Amino acid sequence: MTVVLAQTANAFACRSSTRWPGALGWTTNRLLIPAATVELGFSLLVLFIGPLADELGHASPPFIGWVVAAVSMGAVLVVDAADKRRRGRAAAQKGRSALPLAGGSADK
Numbered sequence: 001m002t003v004v005l006a007q008t009a010n011a012f013a014c015r016s017s018t019r020w021p022g023a024l025g026w027t028t029n030r031l032l033i034p035a036a037t038v039e040l041g042f043s044l045l046v047l048f049i050g051p052l053a054d055e056l057g058h059a060s061p062p063f064i065g066w067v068v069a070a071v072s073m074g075a076v077l078v079v080d081a082a083d084k085r086r087r088g089r090a091a092a093q094k095g096r097s098a099l100p101l102a103g104g105s106a107d108k
Contacts, residue, residue: 008040
């Protein structure tokens with residue numbers, strides 16, 4: 001479930017290389033929410049439907065496992081936002097350093 005939940009967060013995070021999902025809007029991709037819902041629903045089915053879970057060798061994680069799985073979503077989004085902010089600042093700084101000095105040419 002940790003992988004499923006983290007990959008769900010990743011699907012939202014990867015919609016832009018420069019903006020975090022909250023800035024884009026969580027519902028701007030009309031197919032992403034149904035796709036994520038199907039993915040999560042299927043994952044829950046194979047965990048909780050007895051005969052199917054038994055056949056696949058699956059079982060519900062313990063409580064701490066659910067906590068780790070839930071935290072993974074937030075962790076992916078936080079790391080993604082921090083990386084995009086860092087890269088944005090670096091690009092802005094690089095752009096400023098390439099500007100010529102005021103009152104002179106860039107060759108001086």
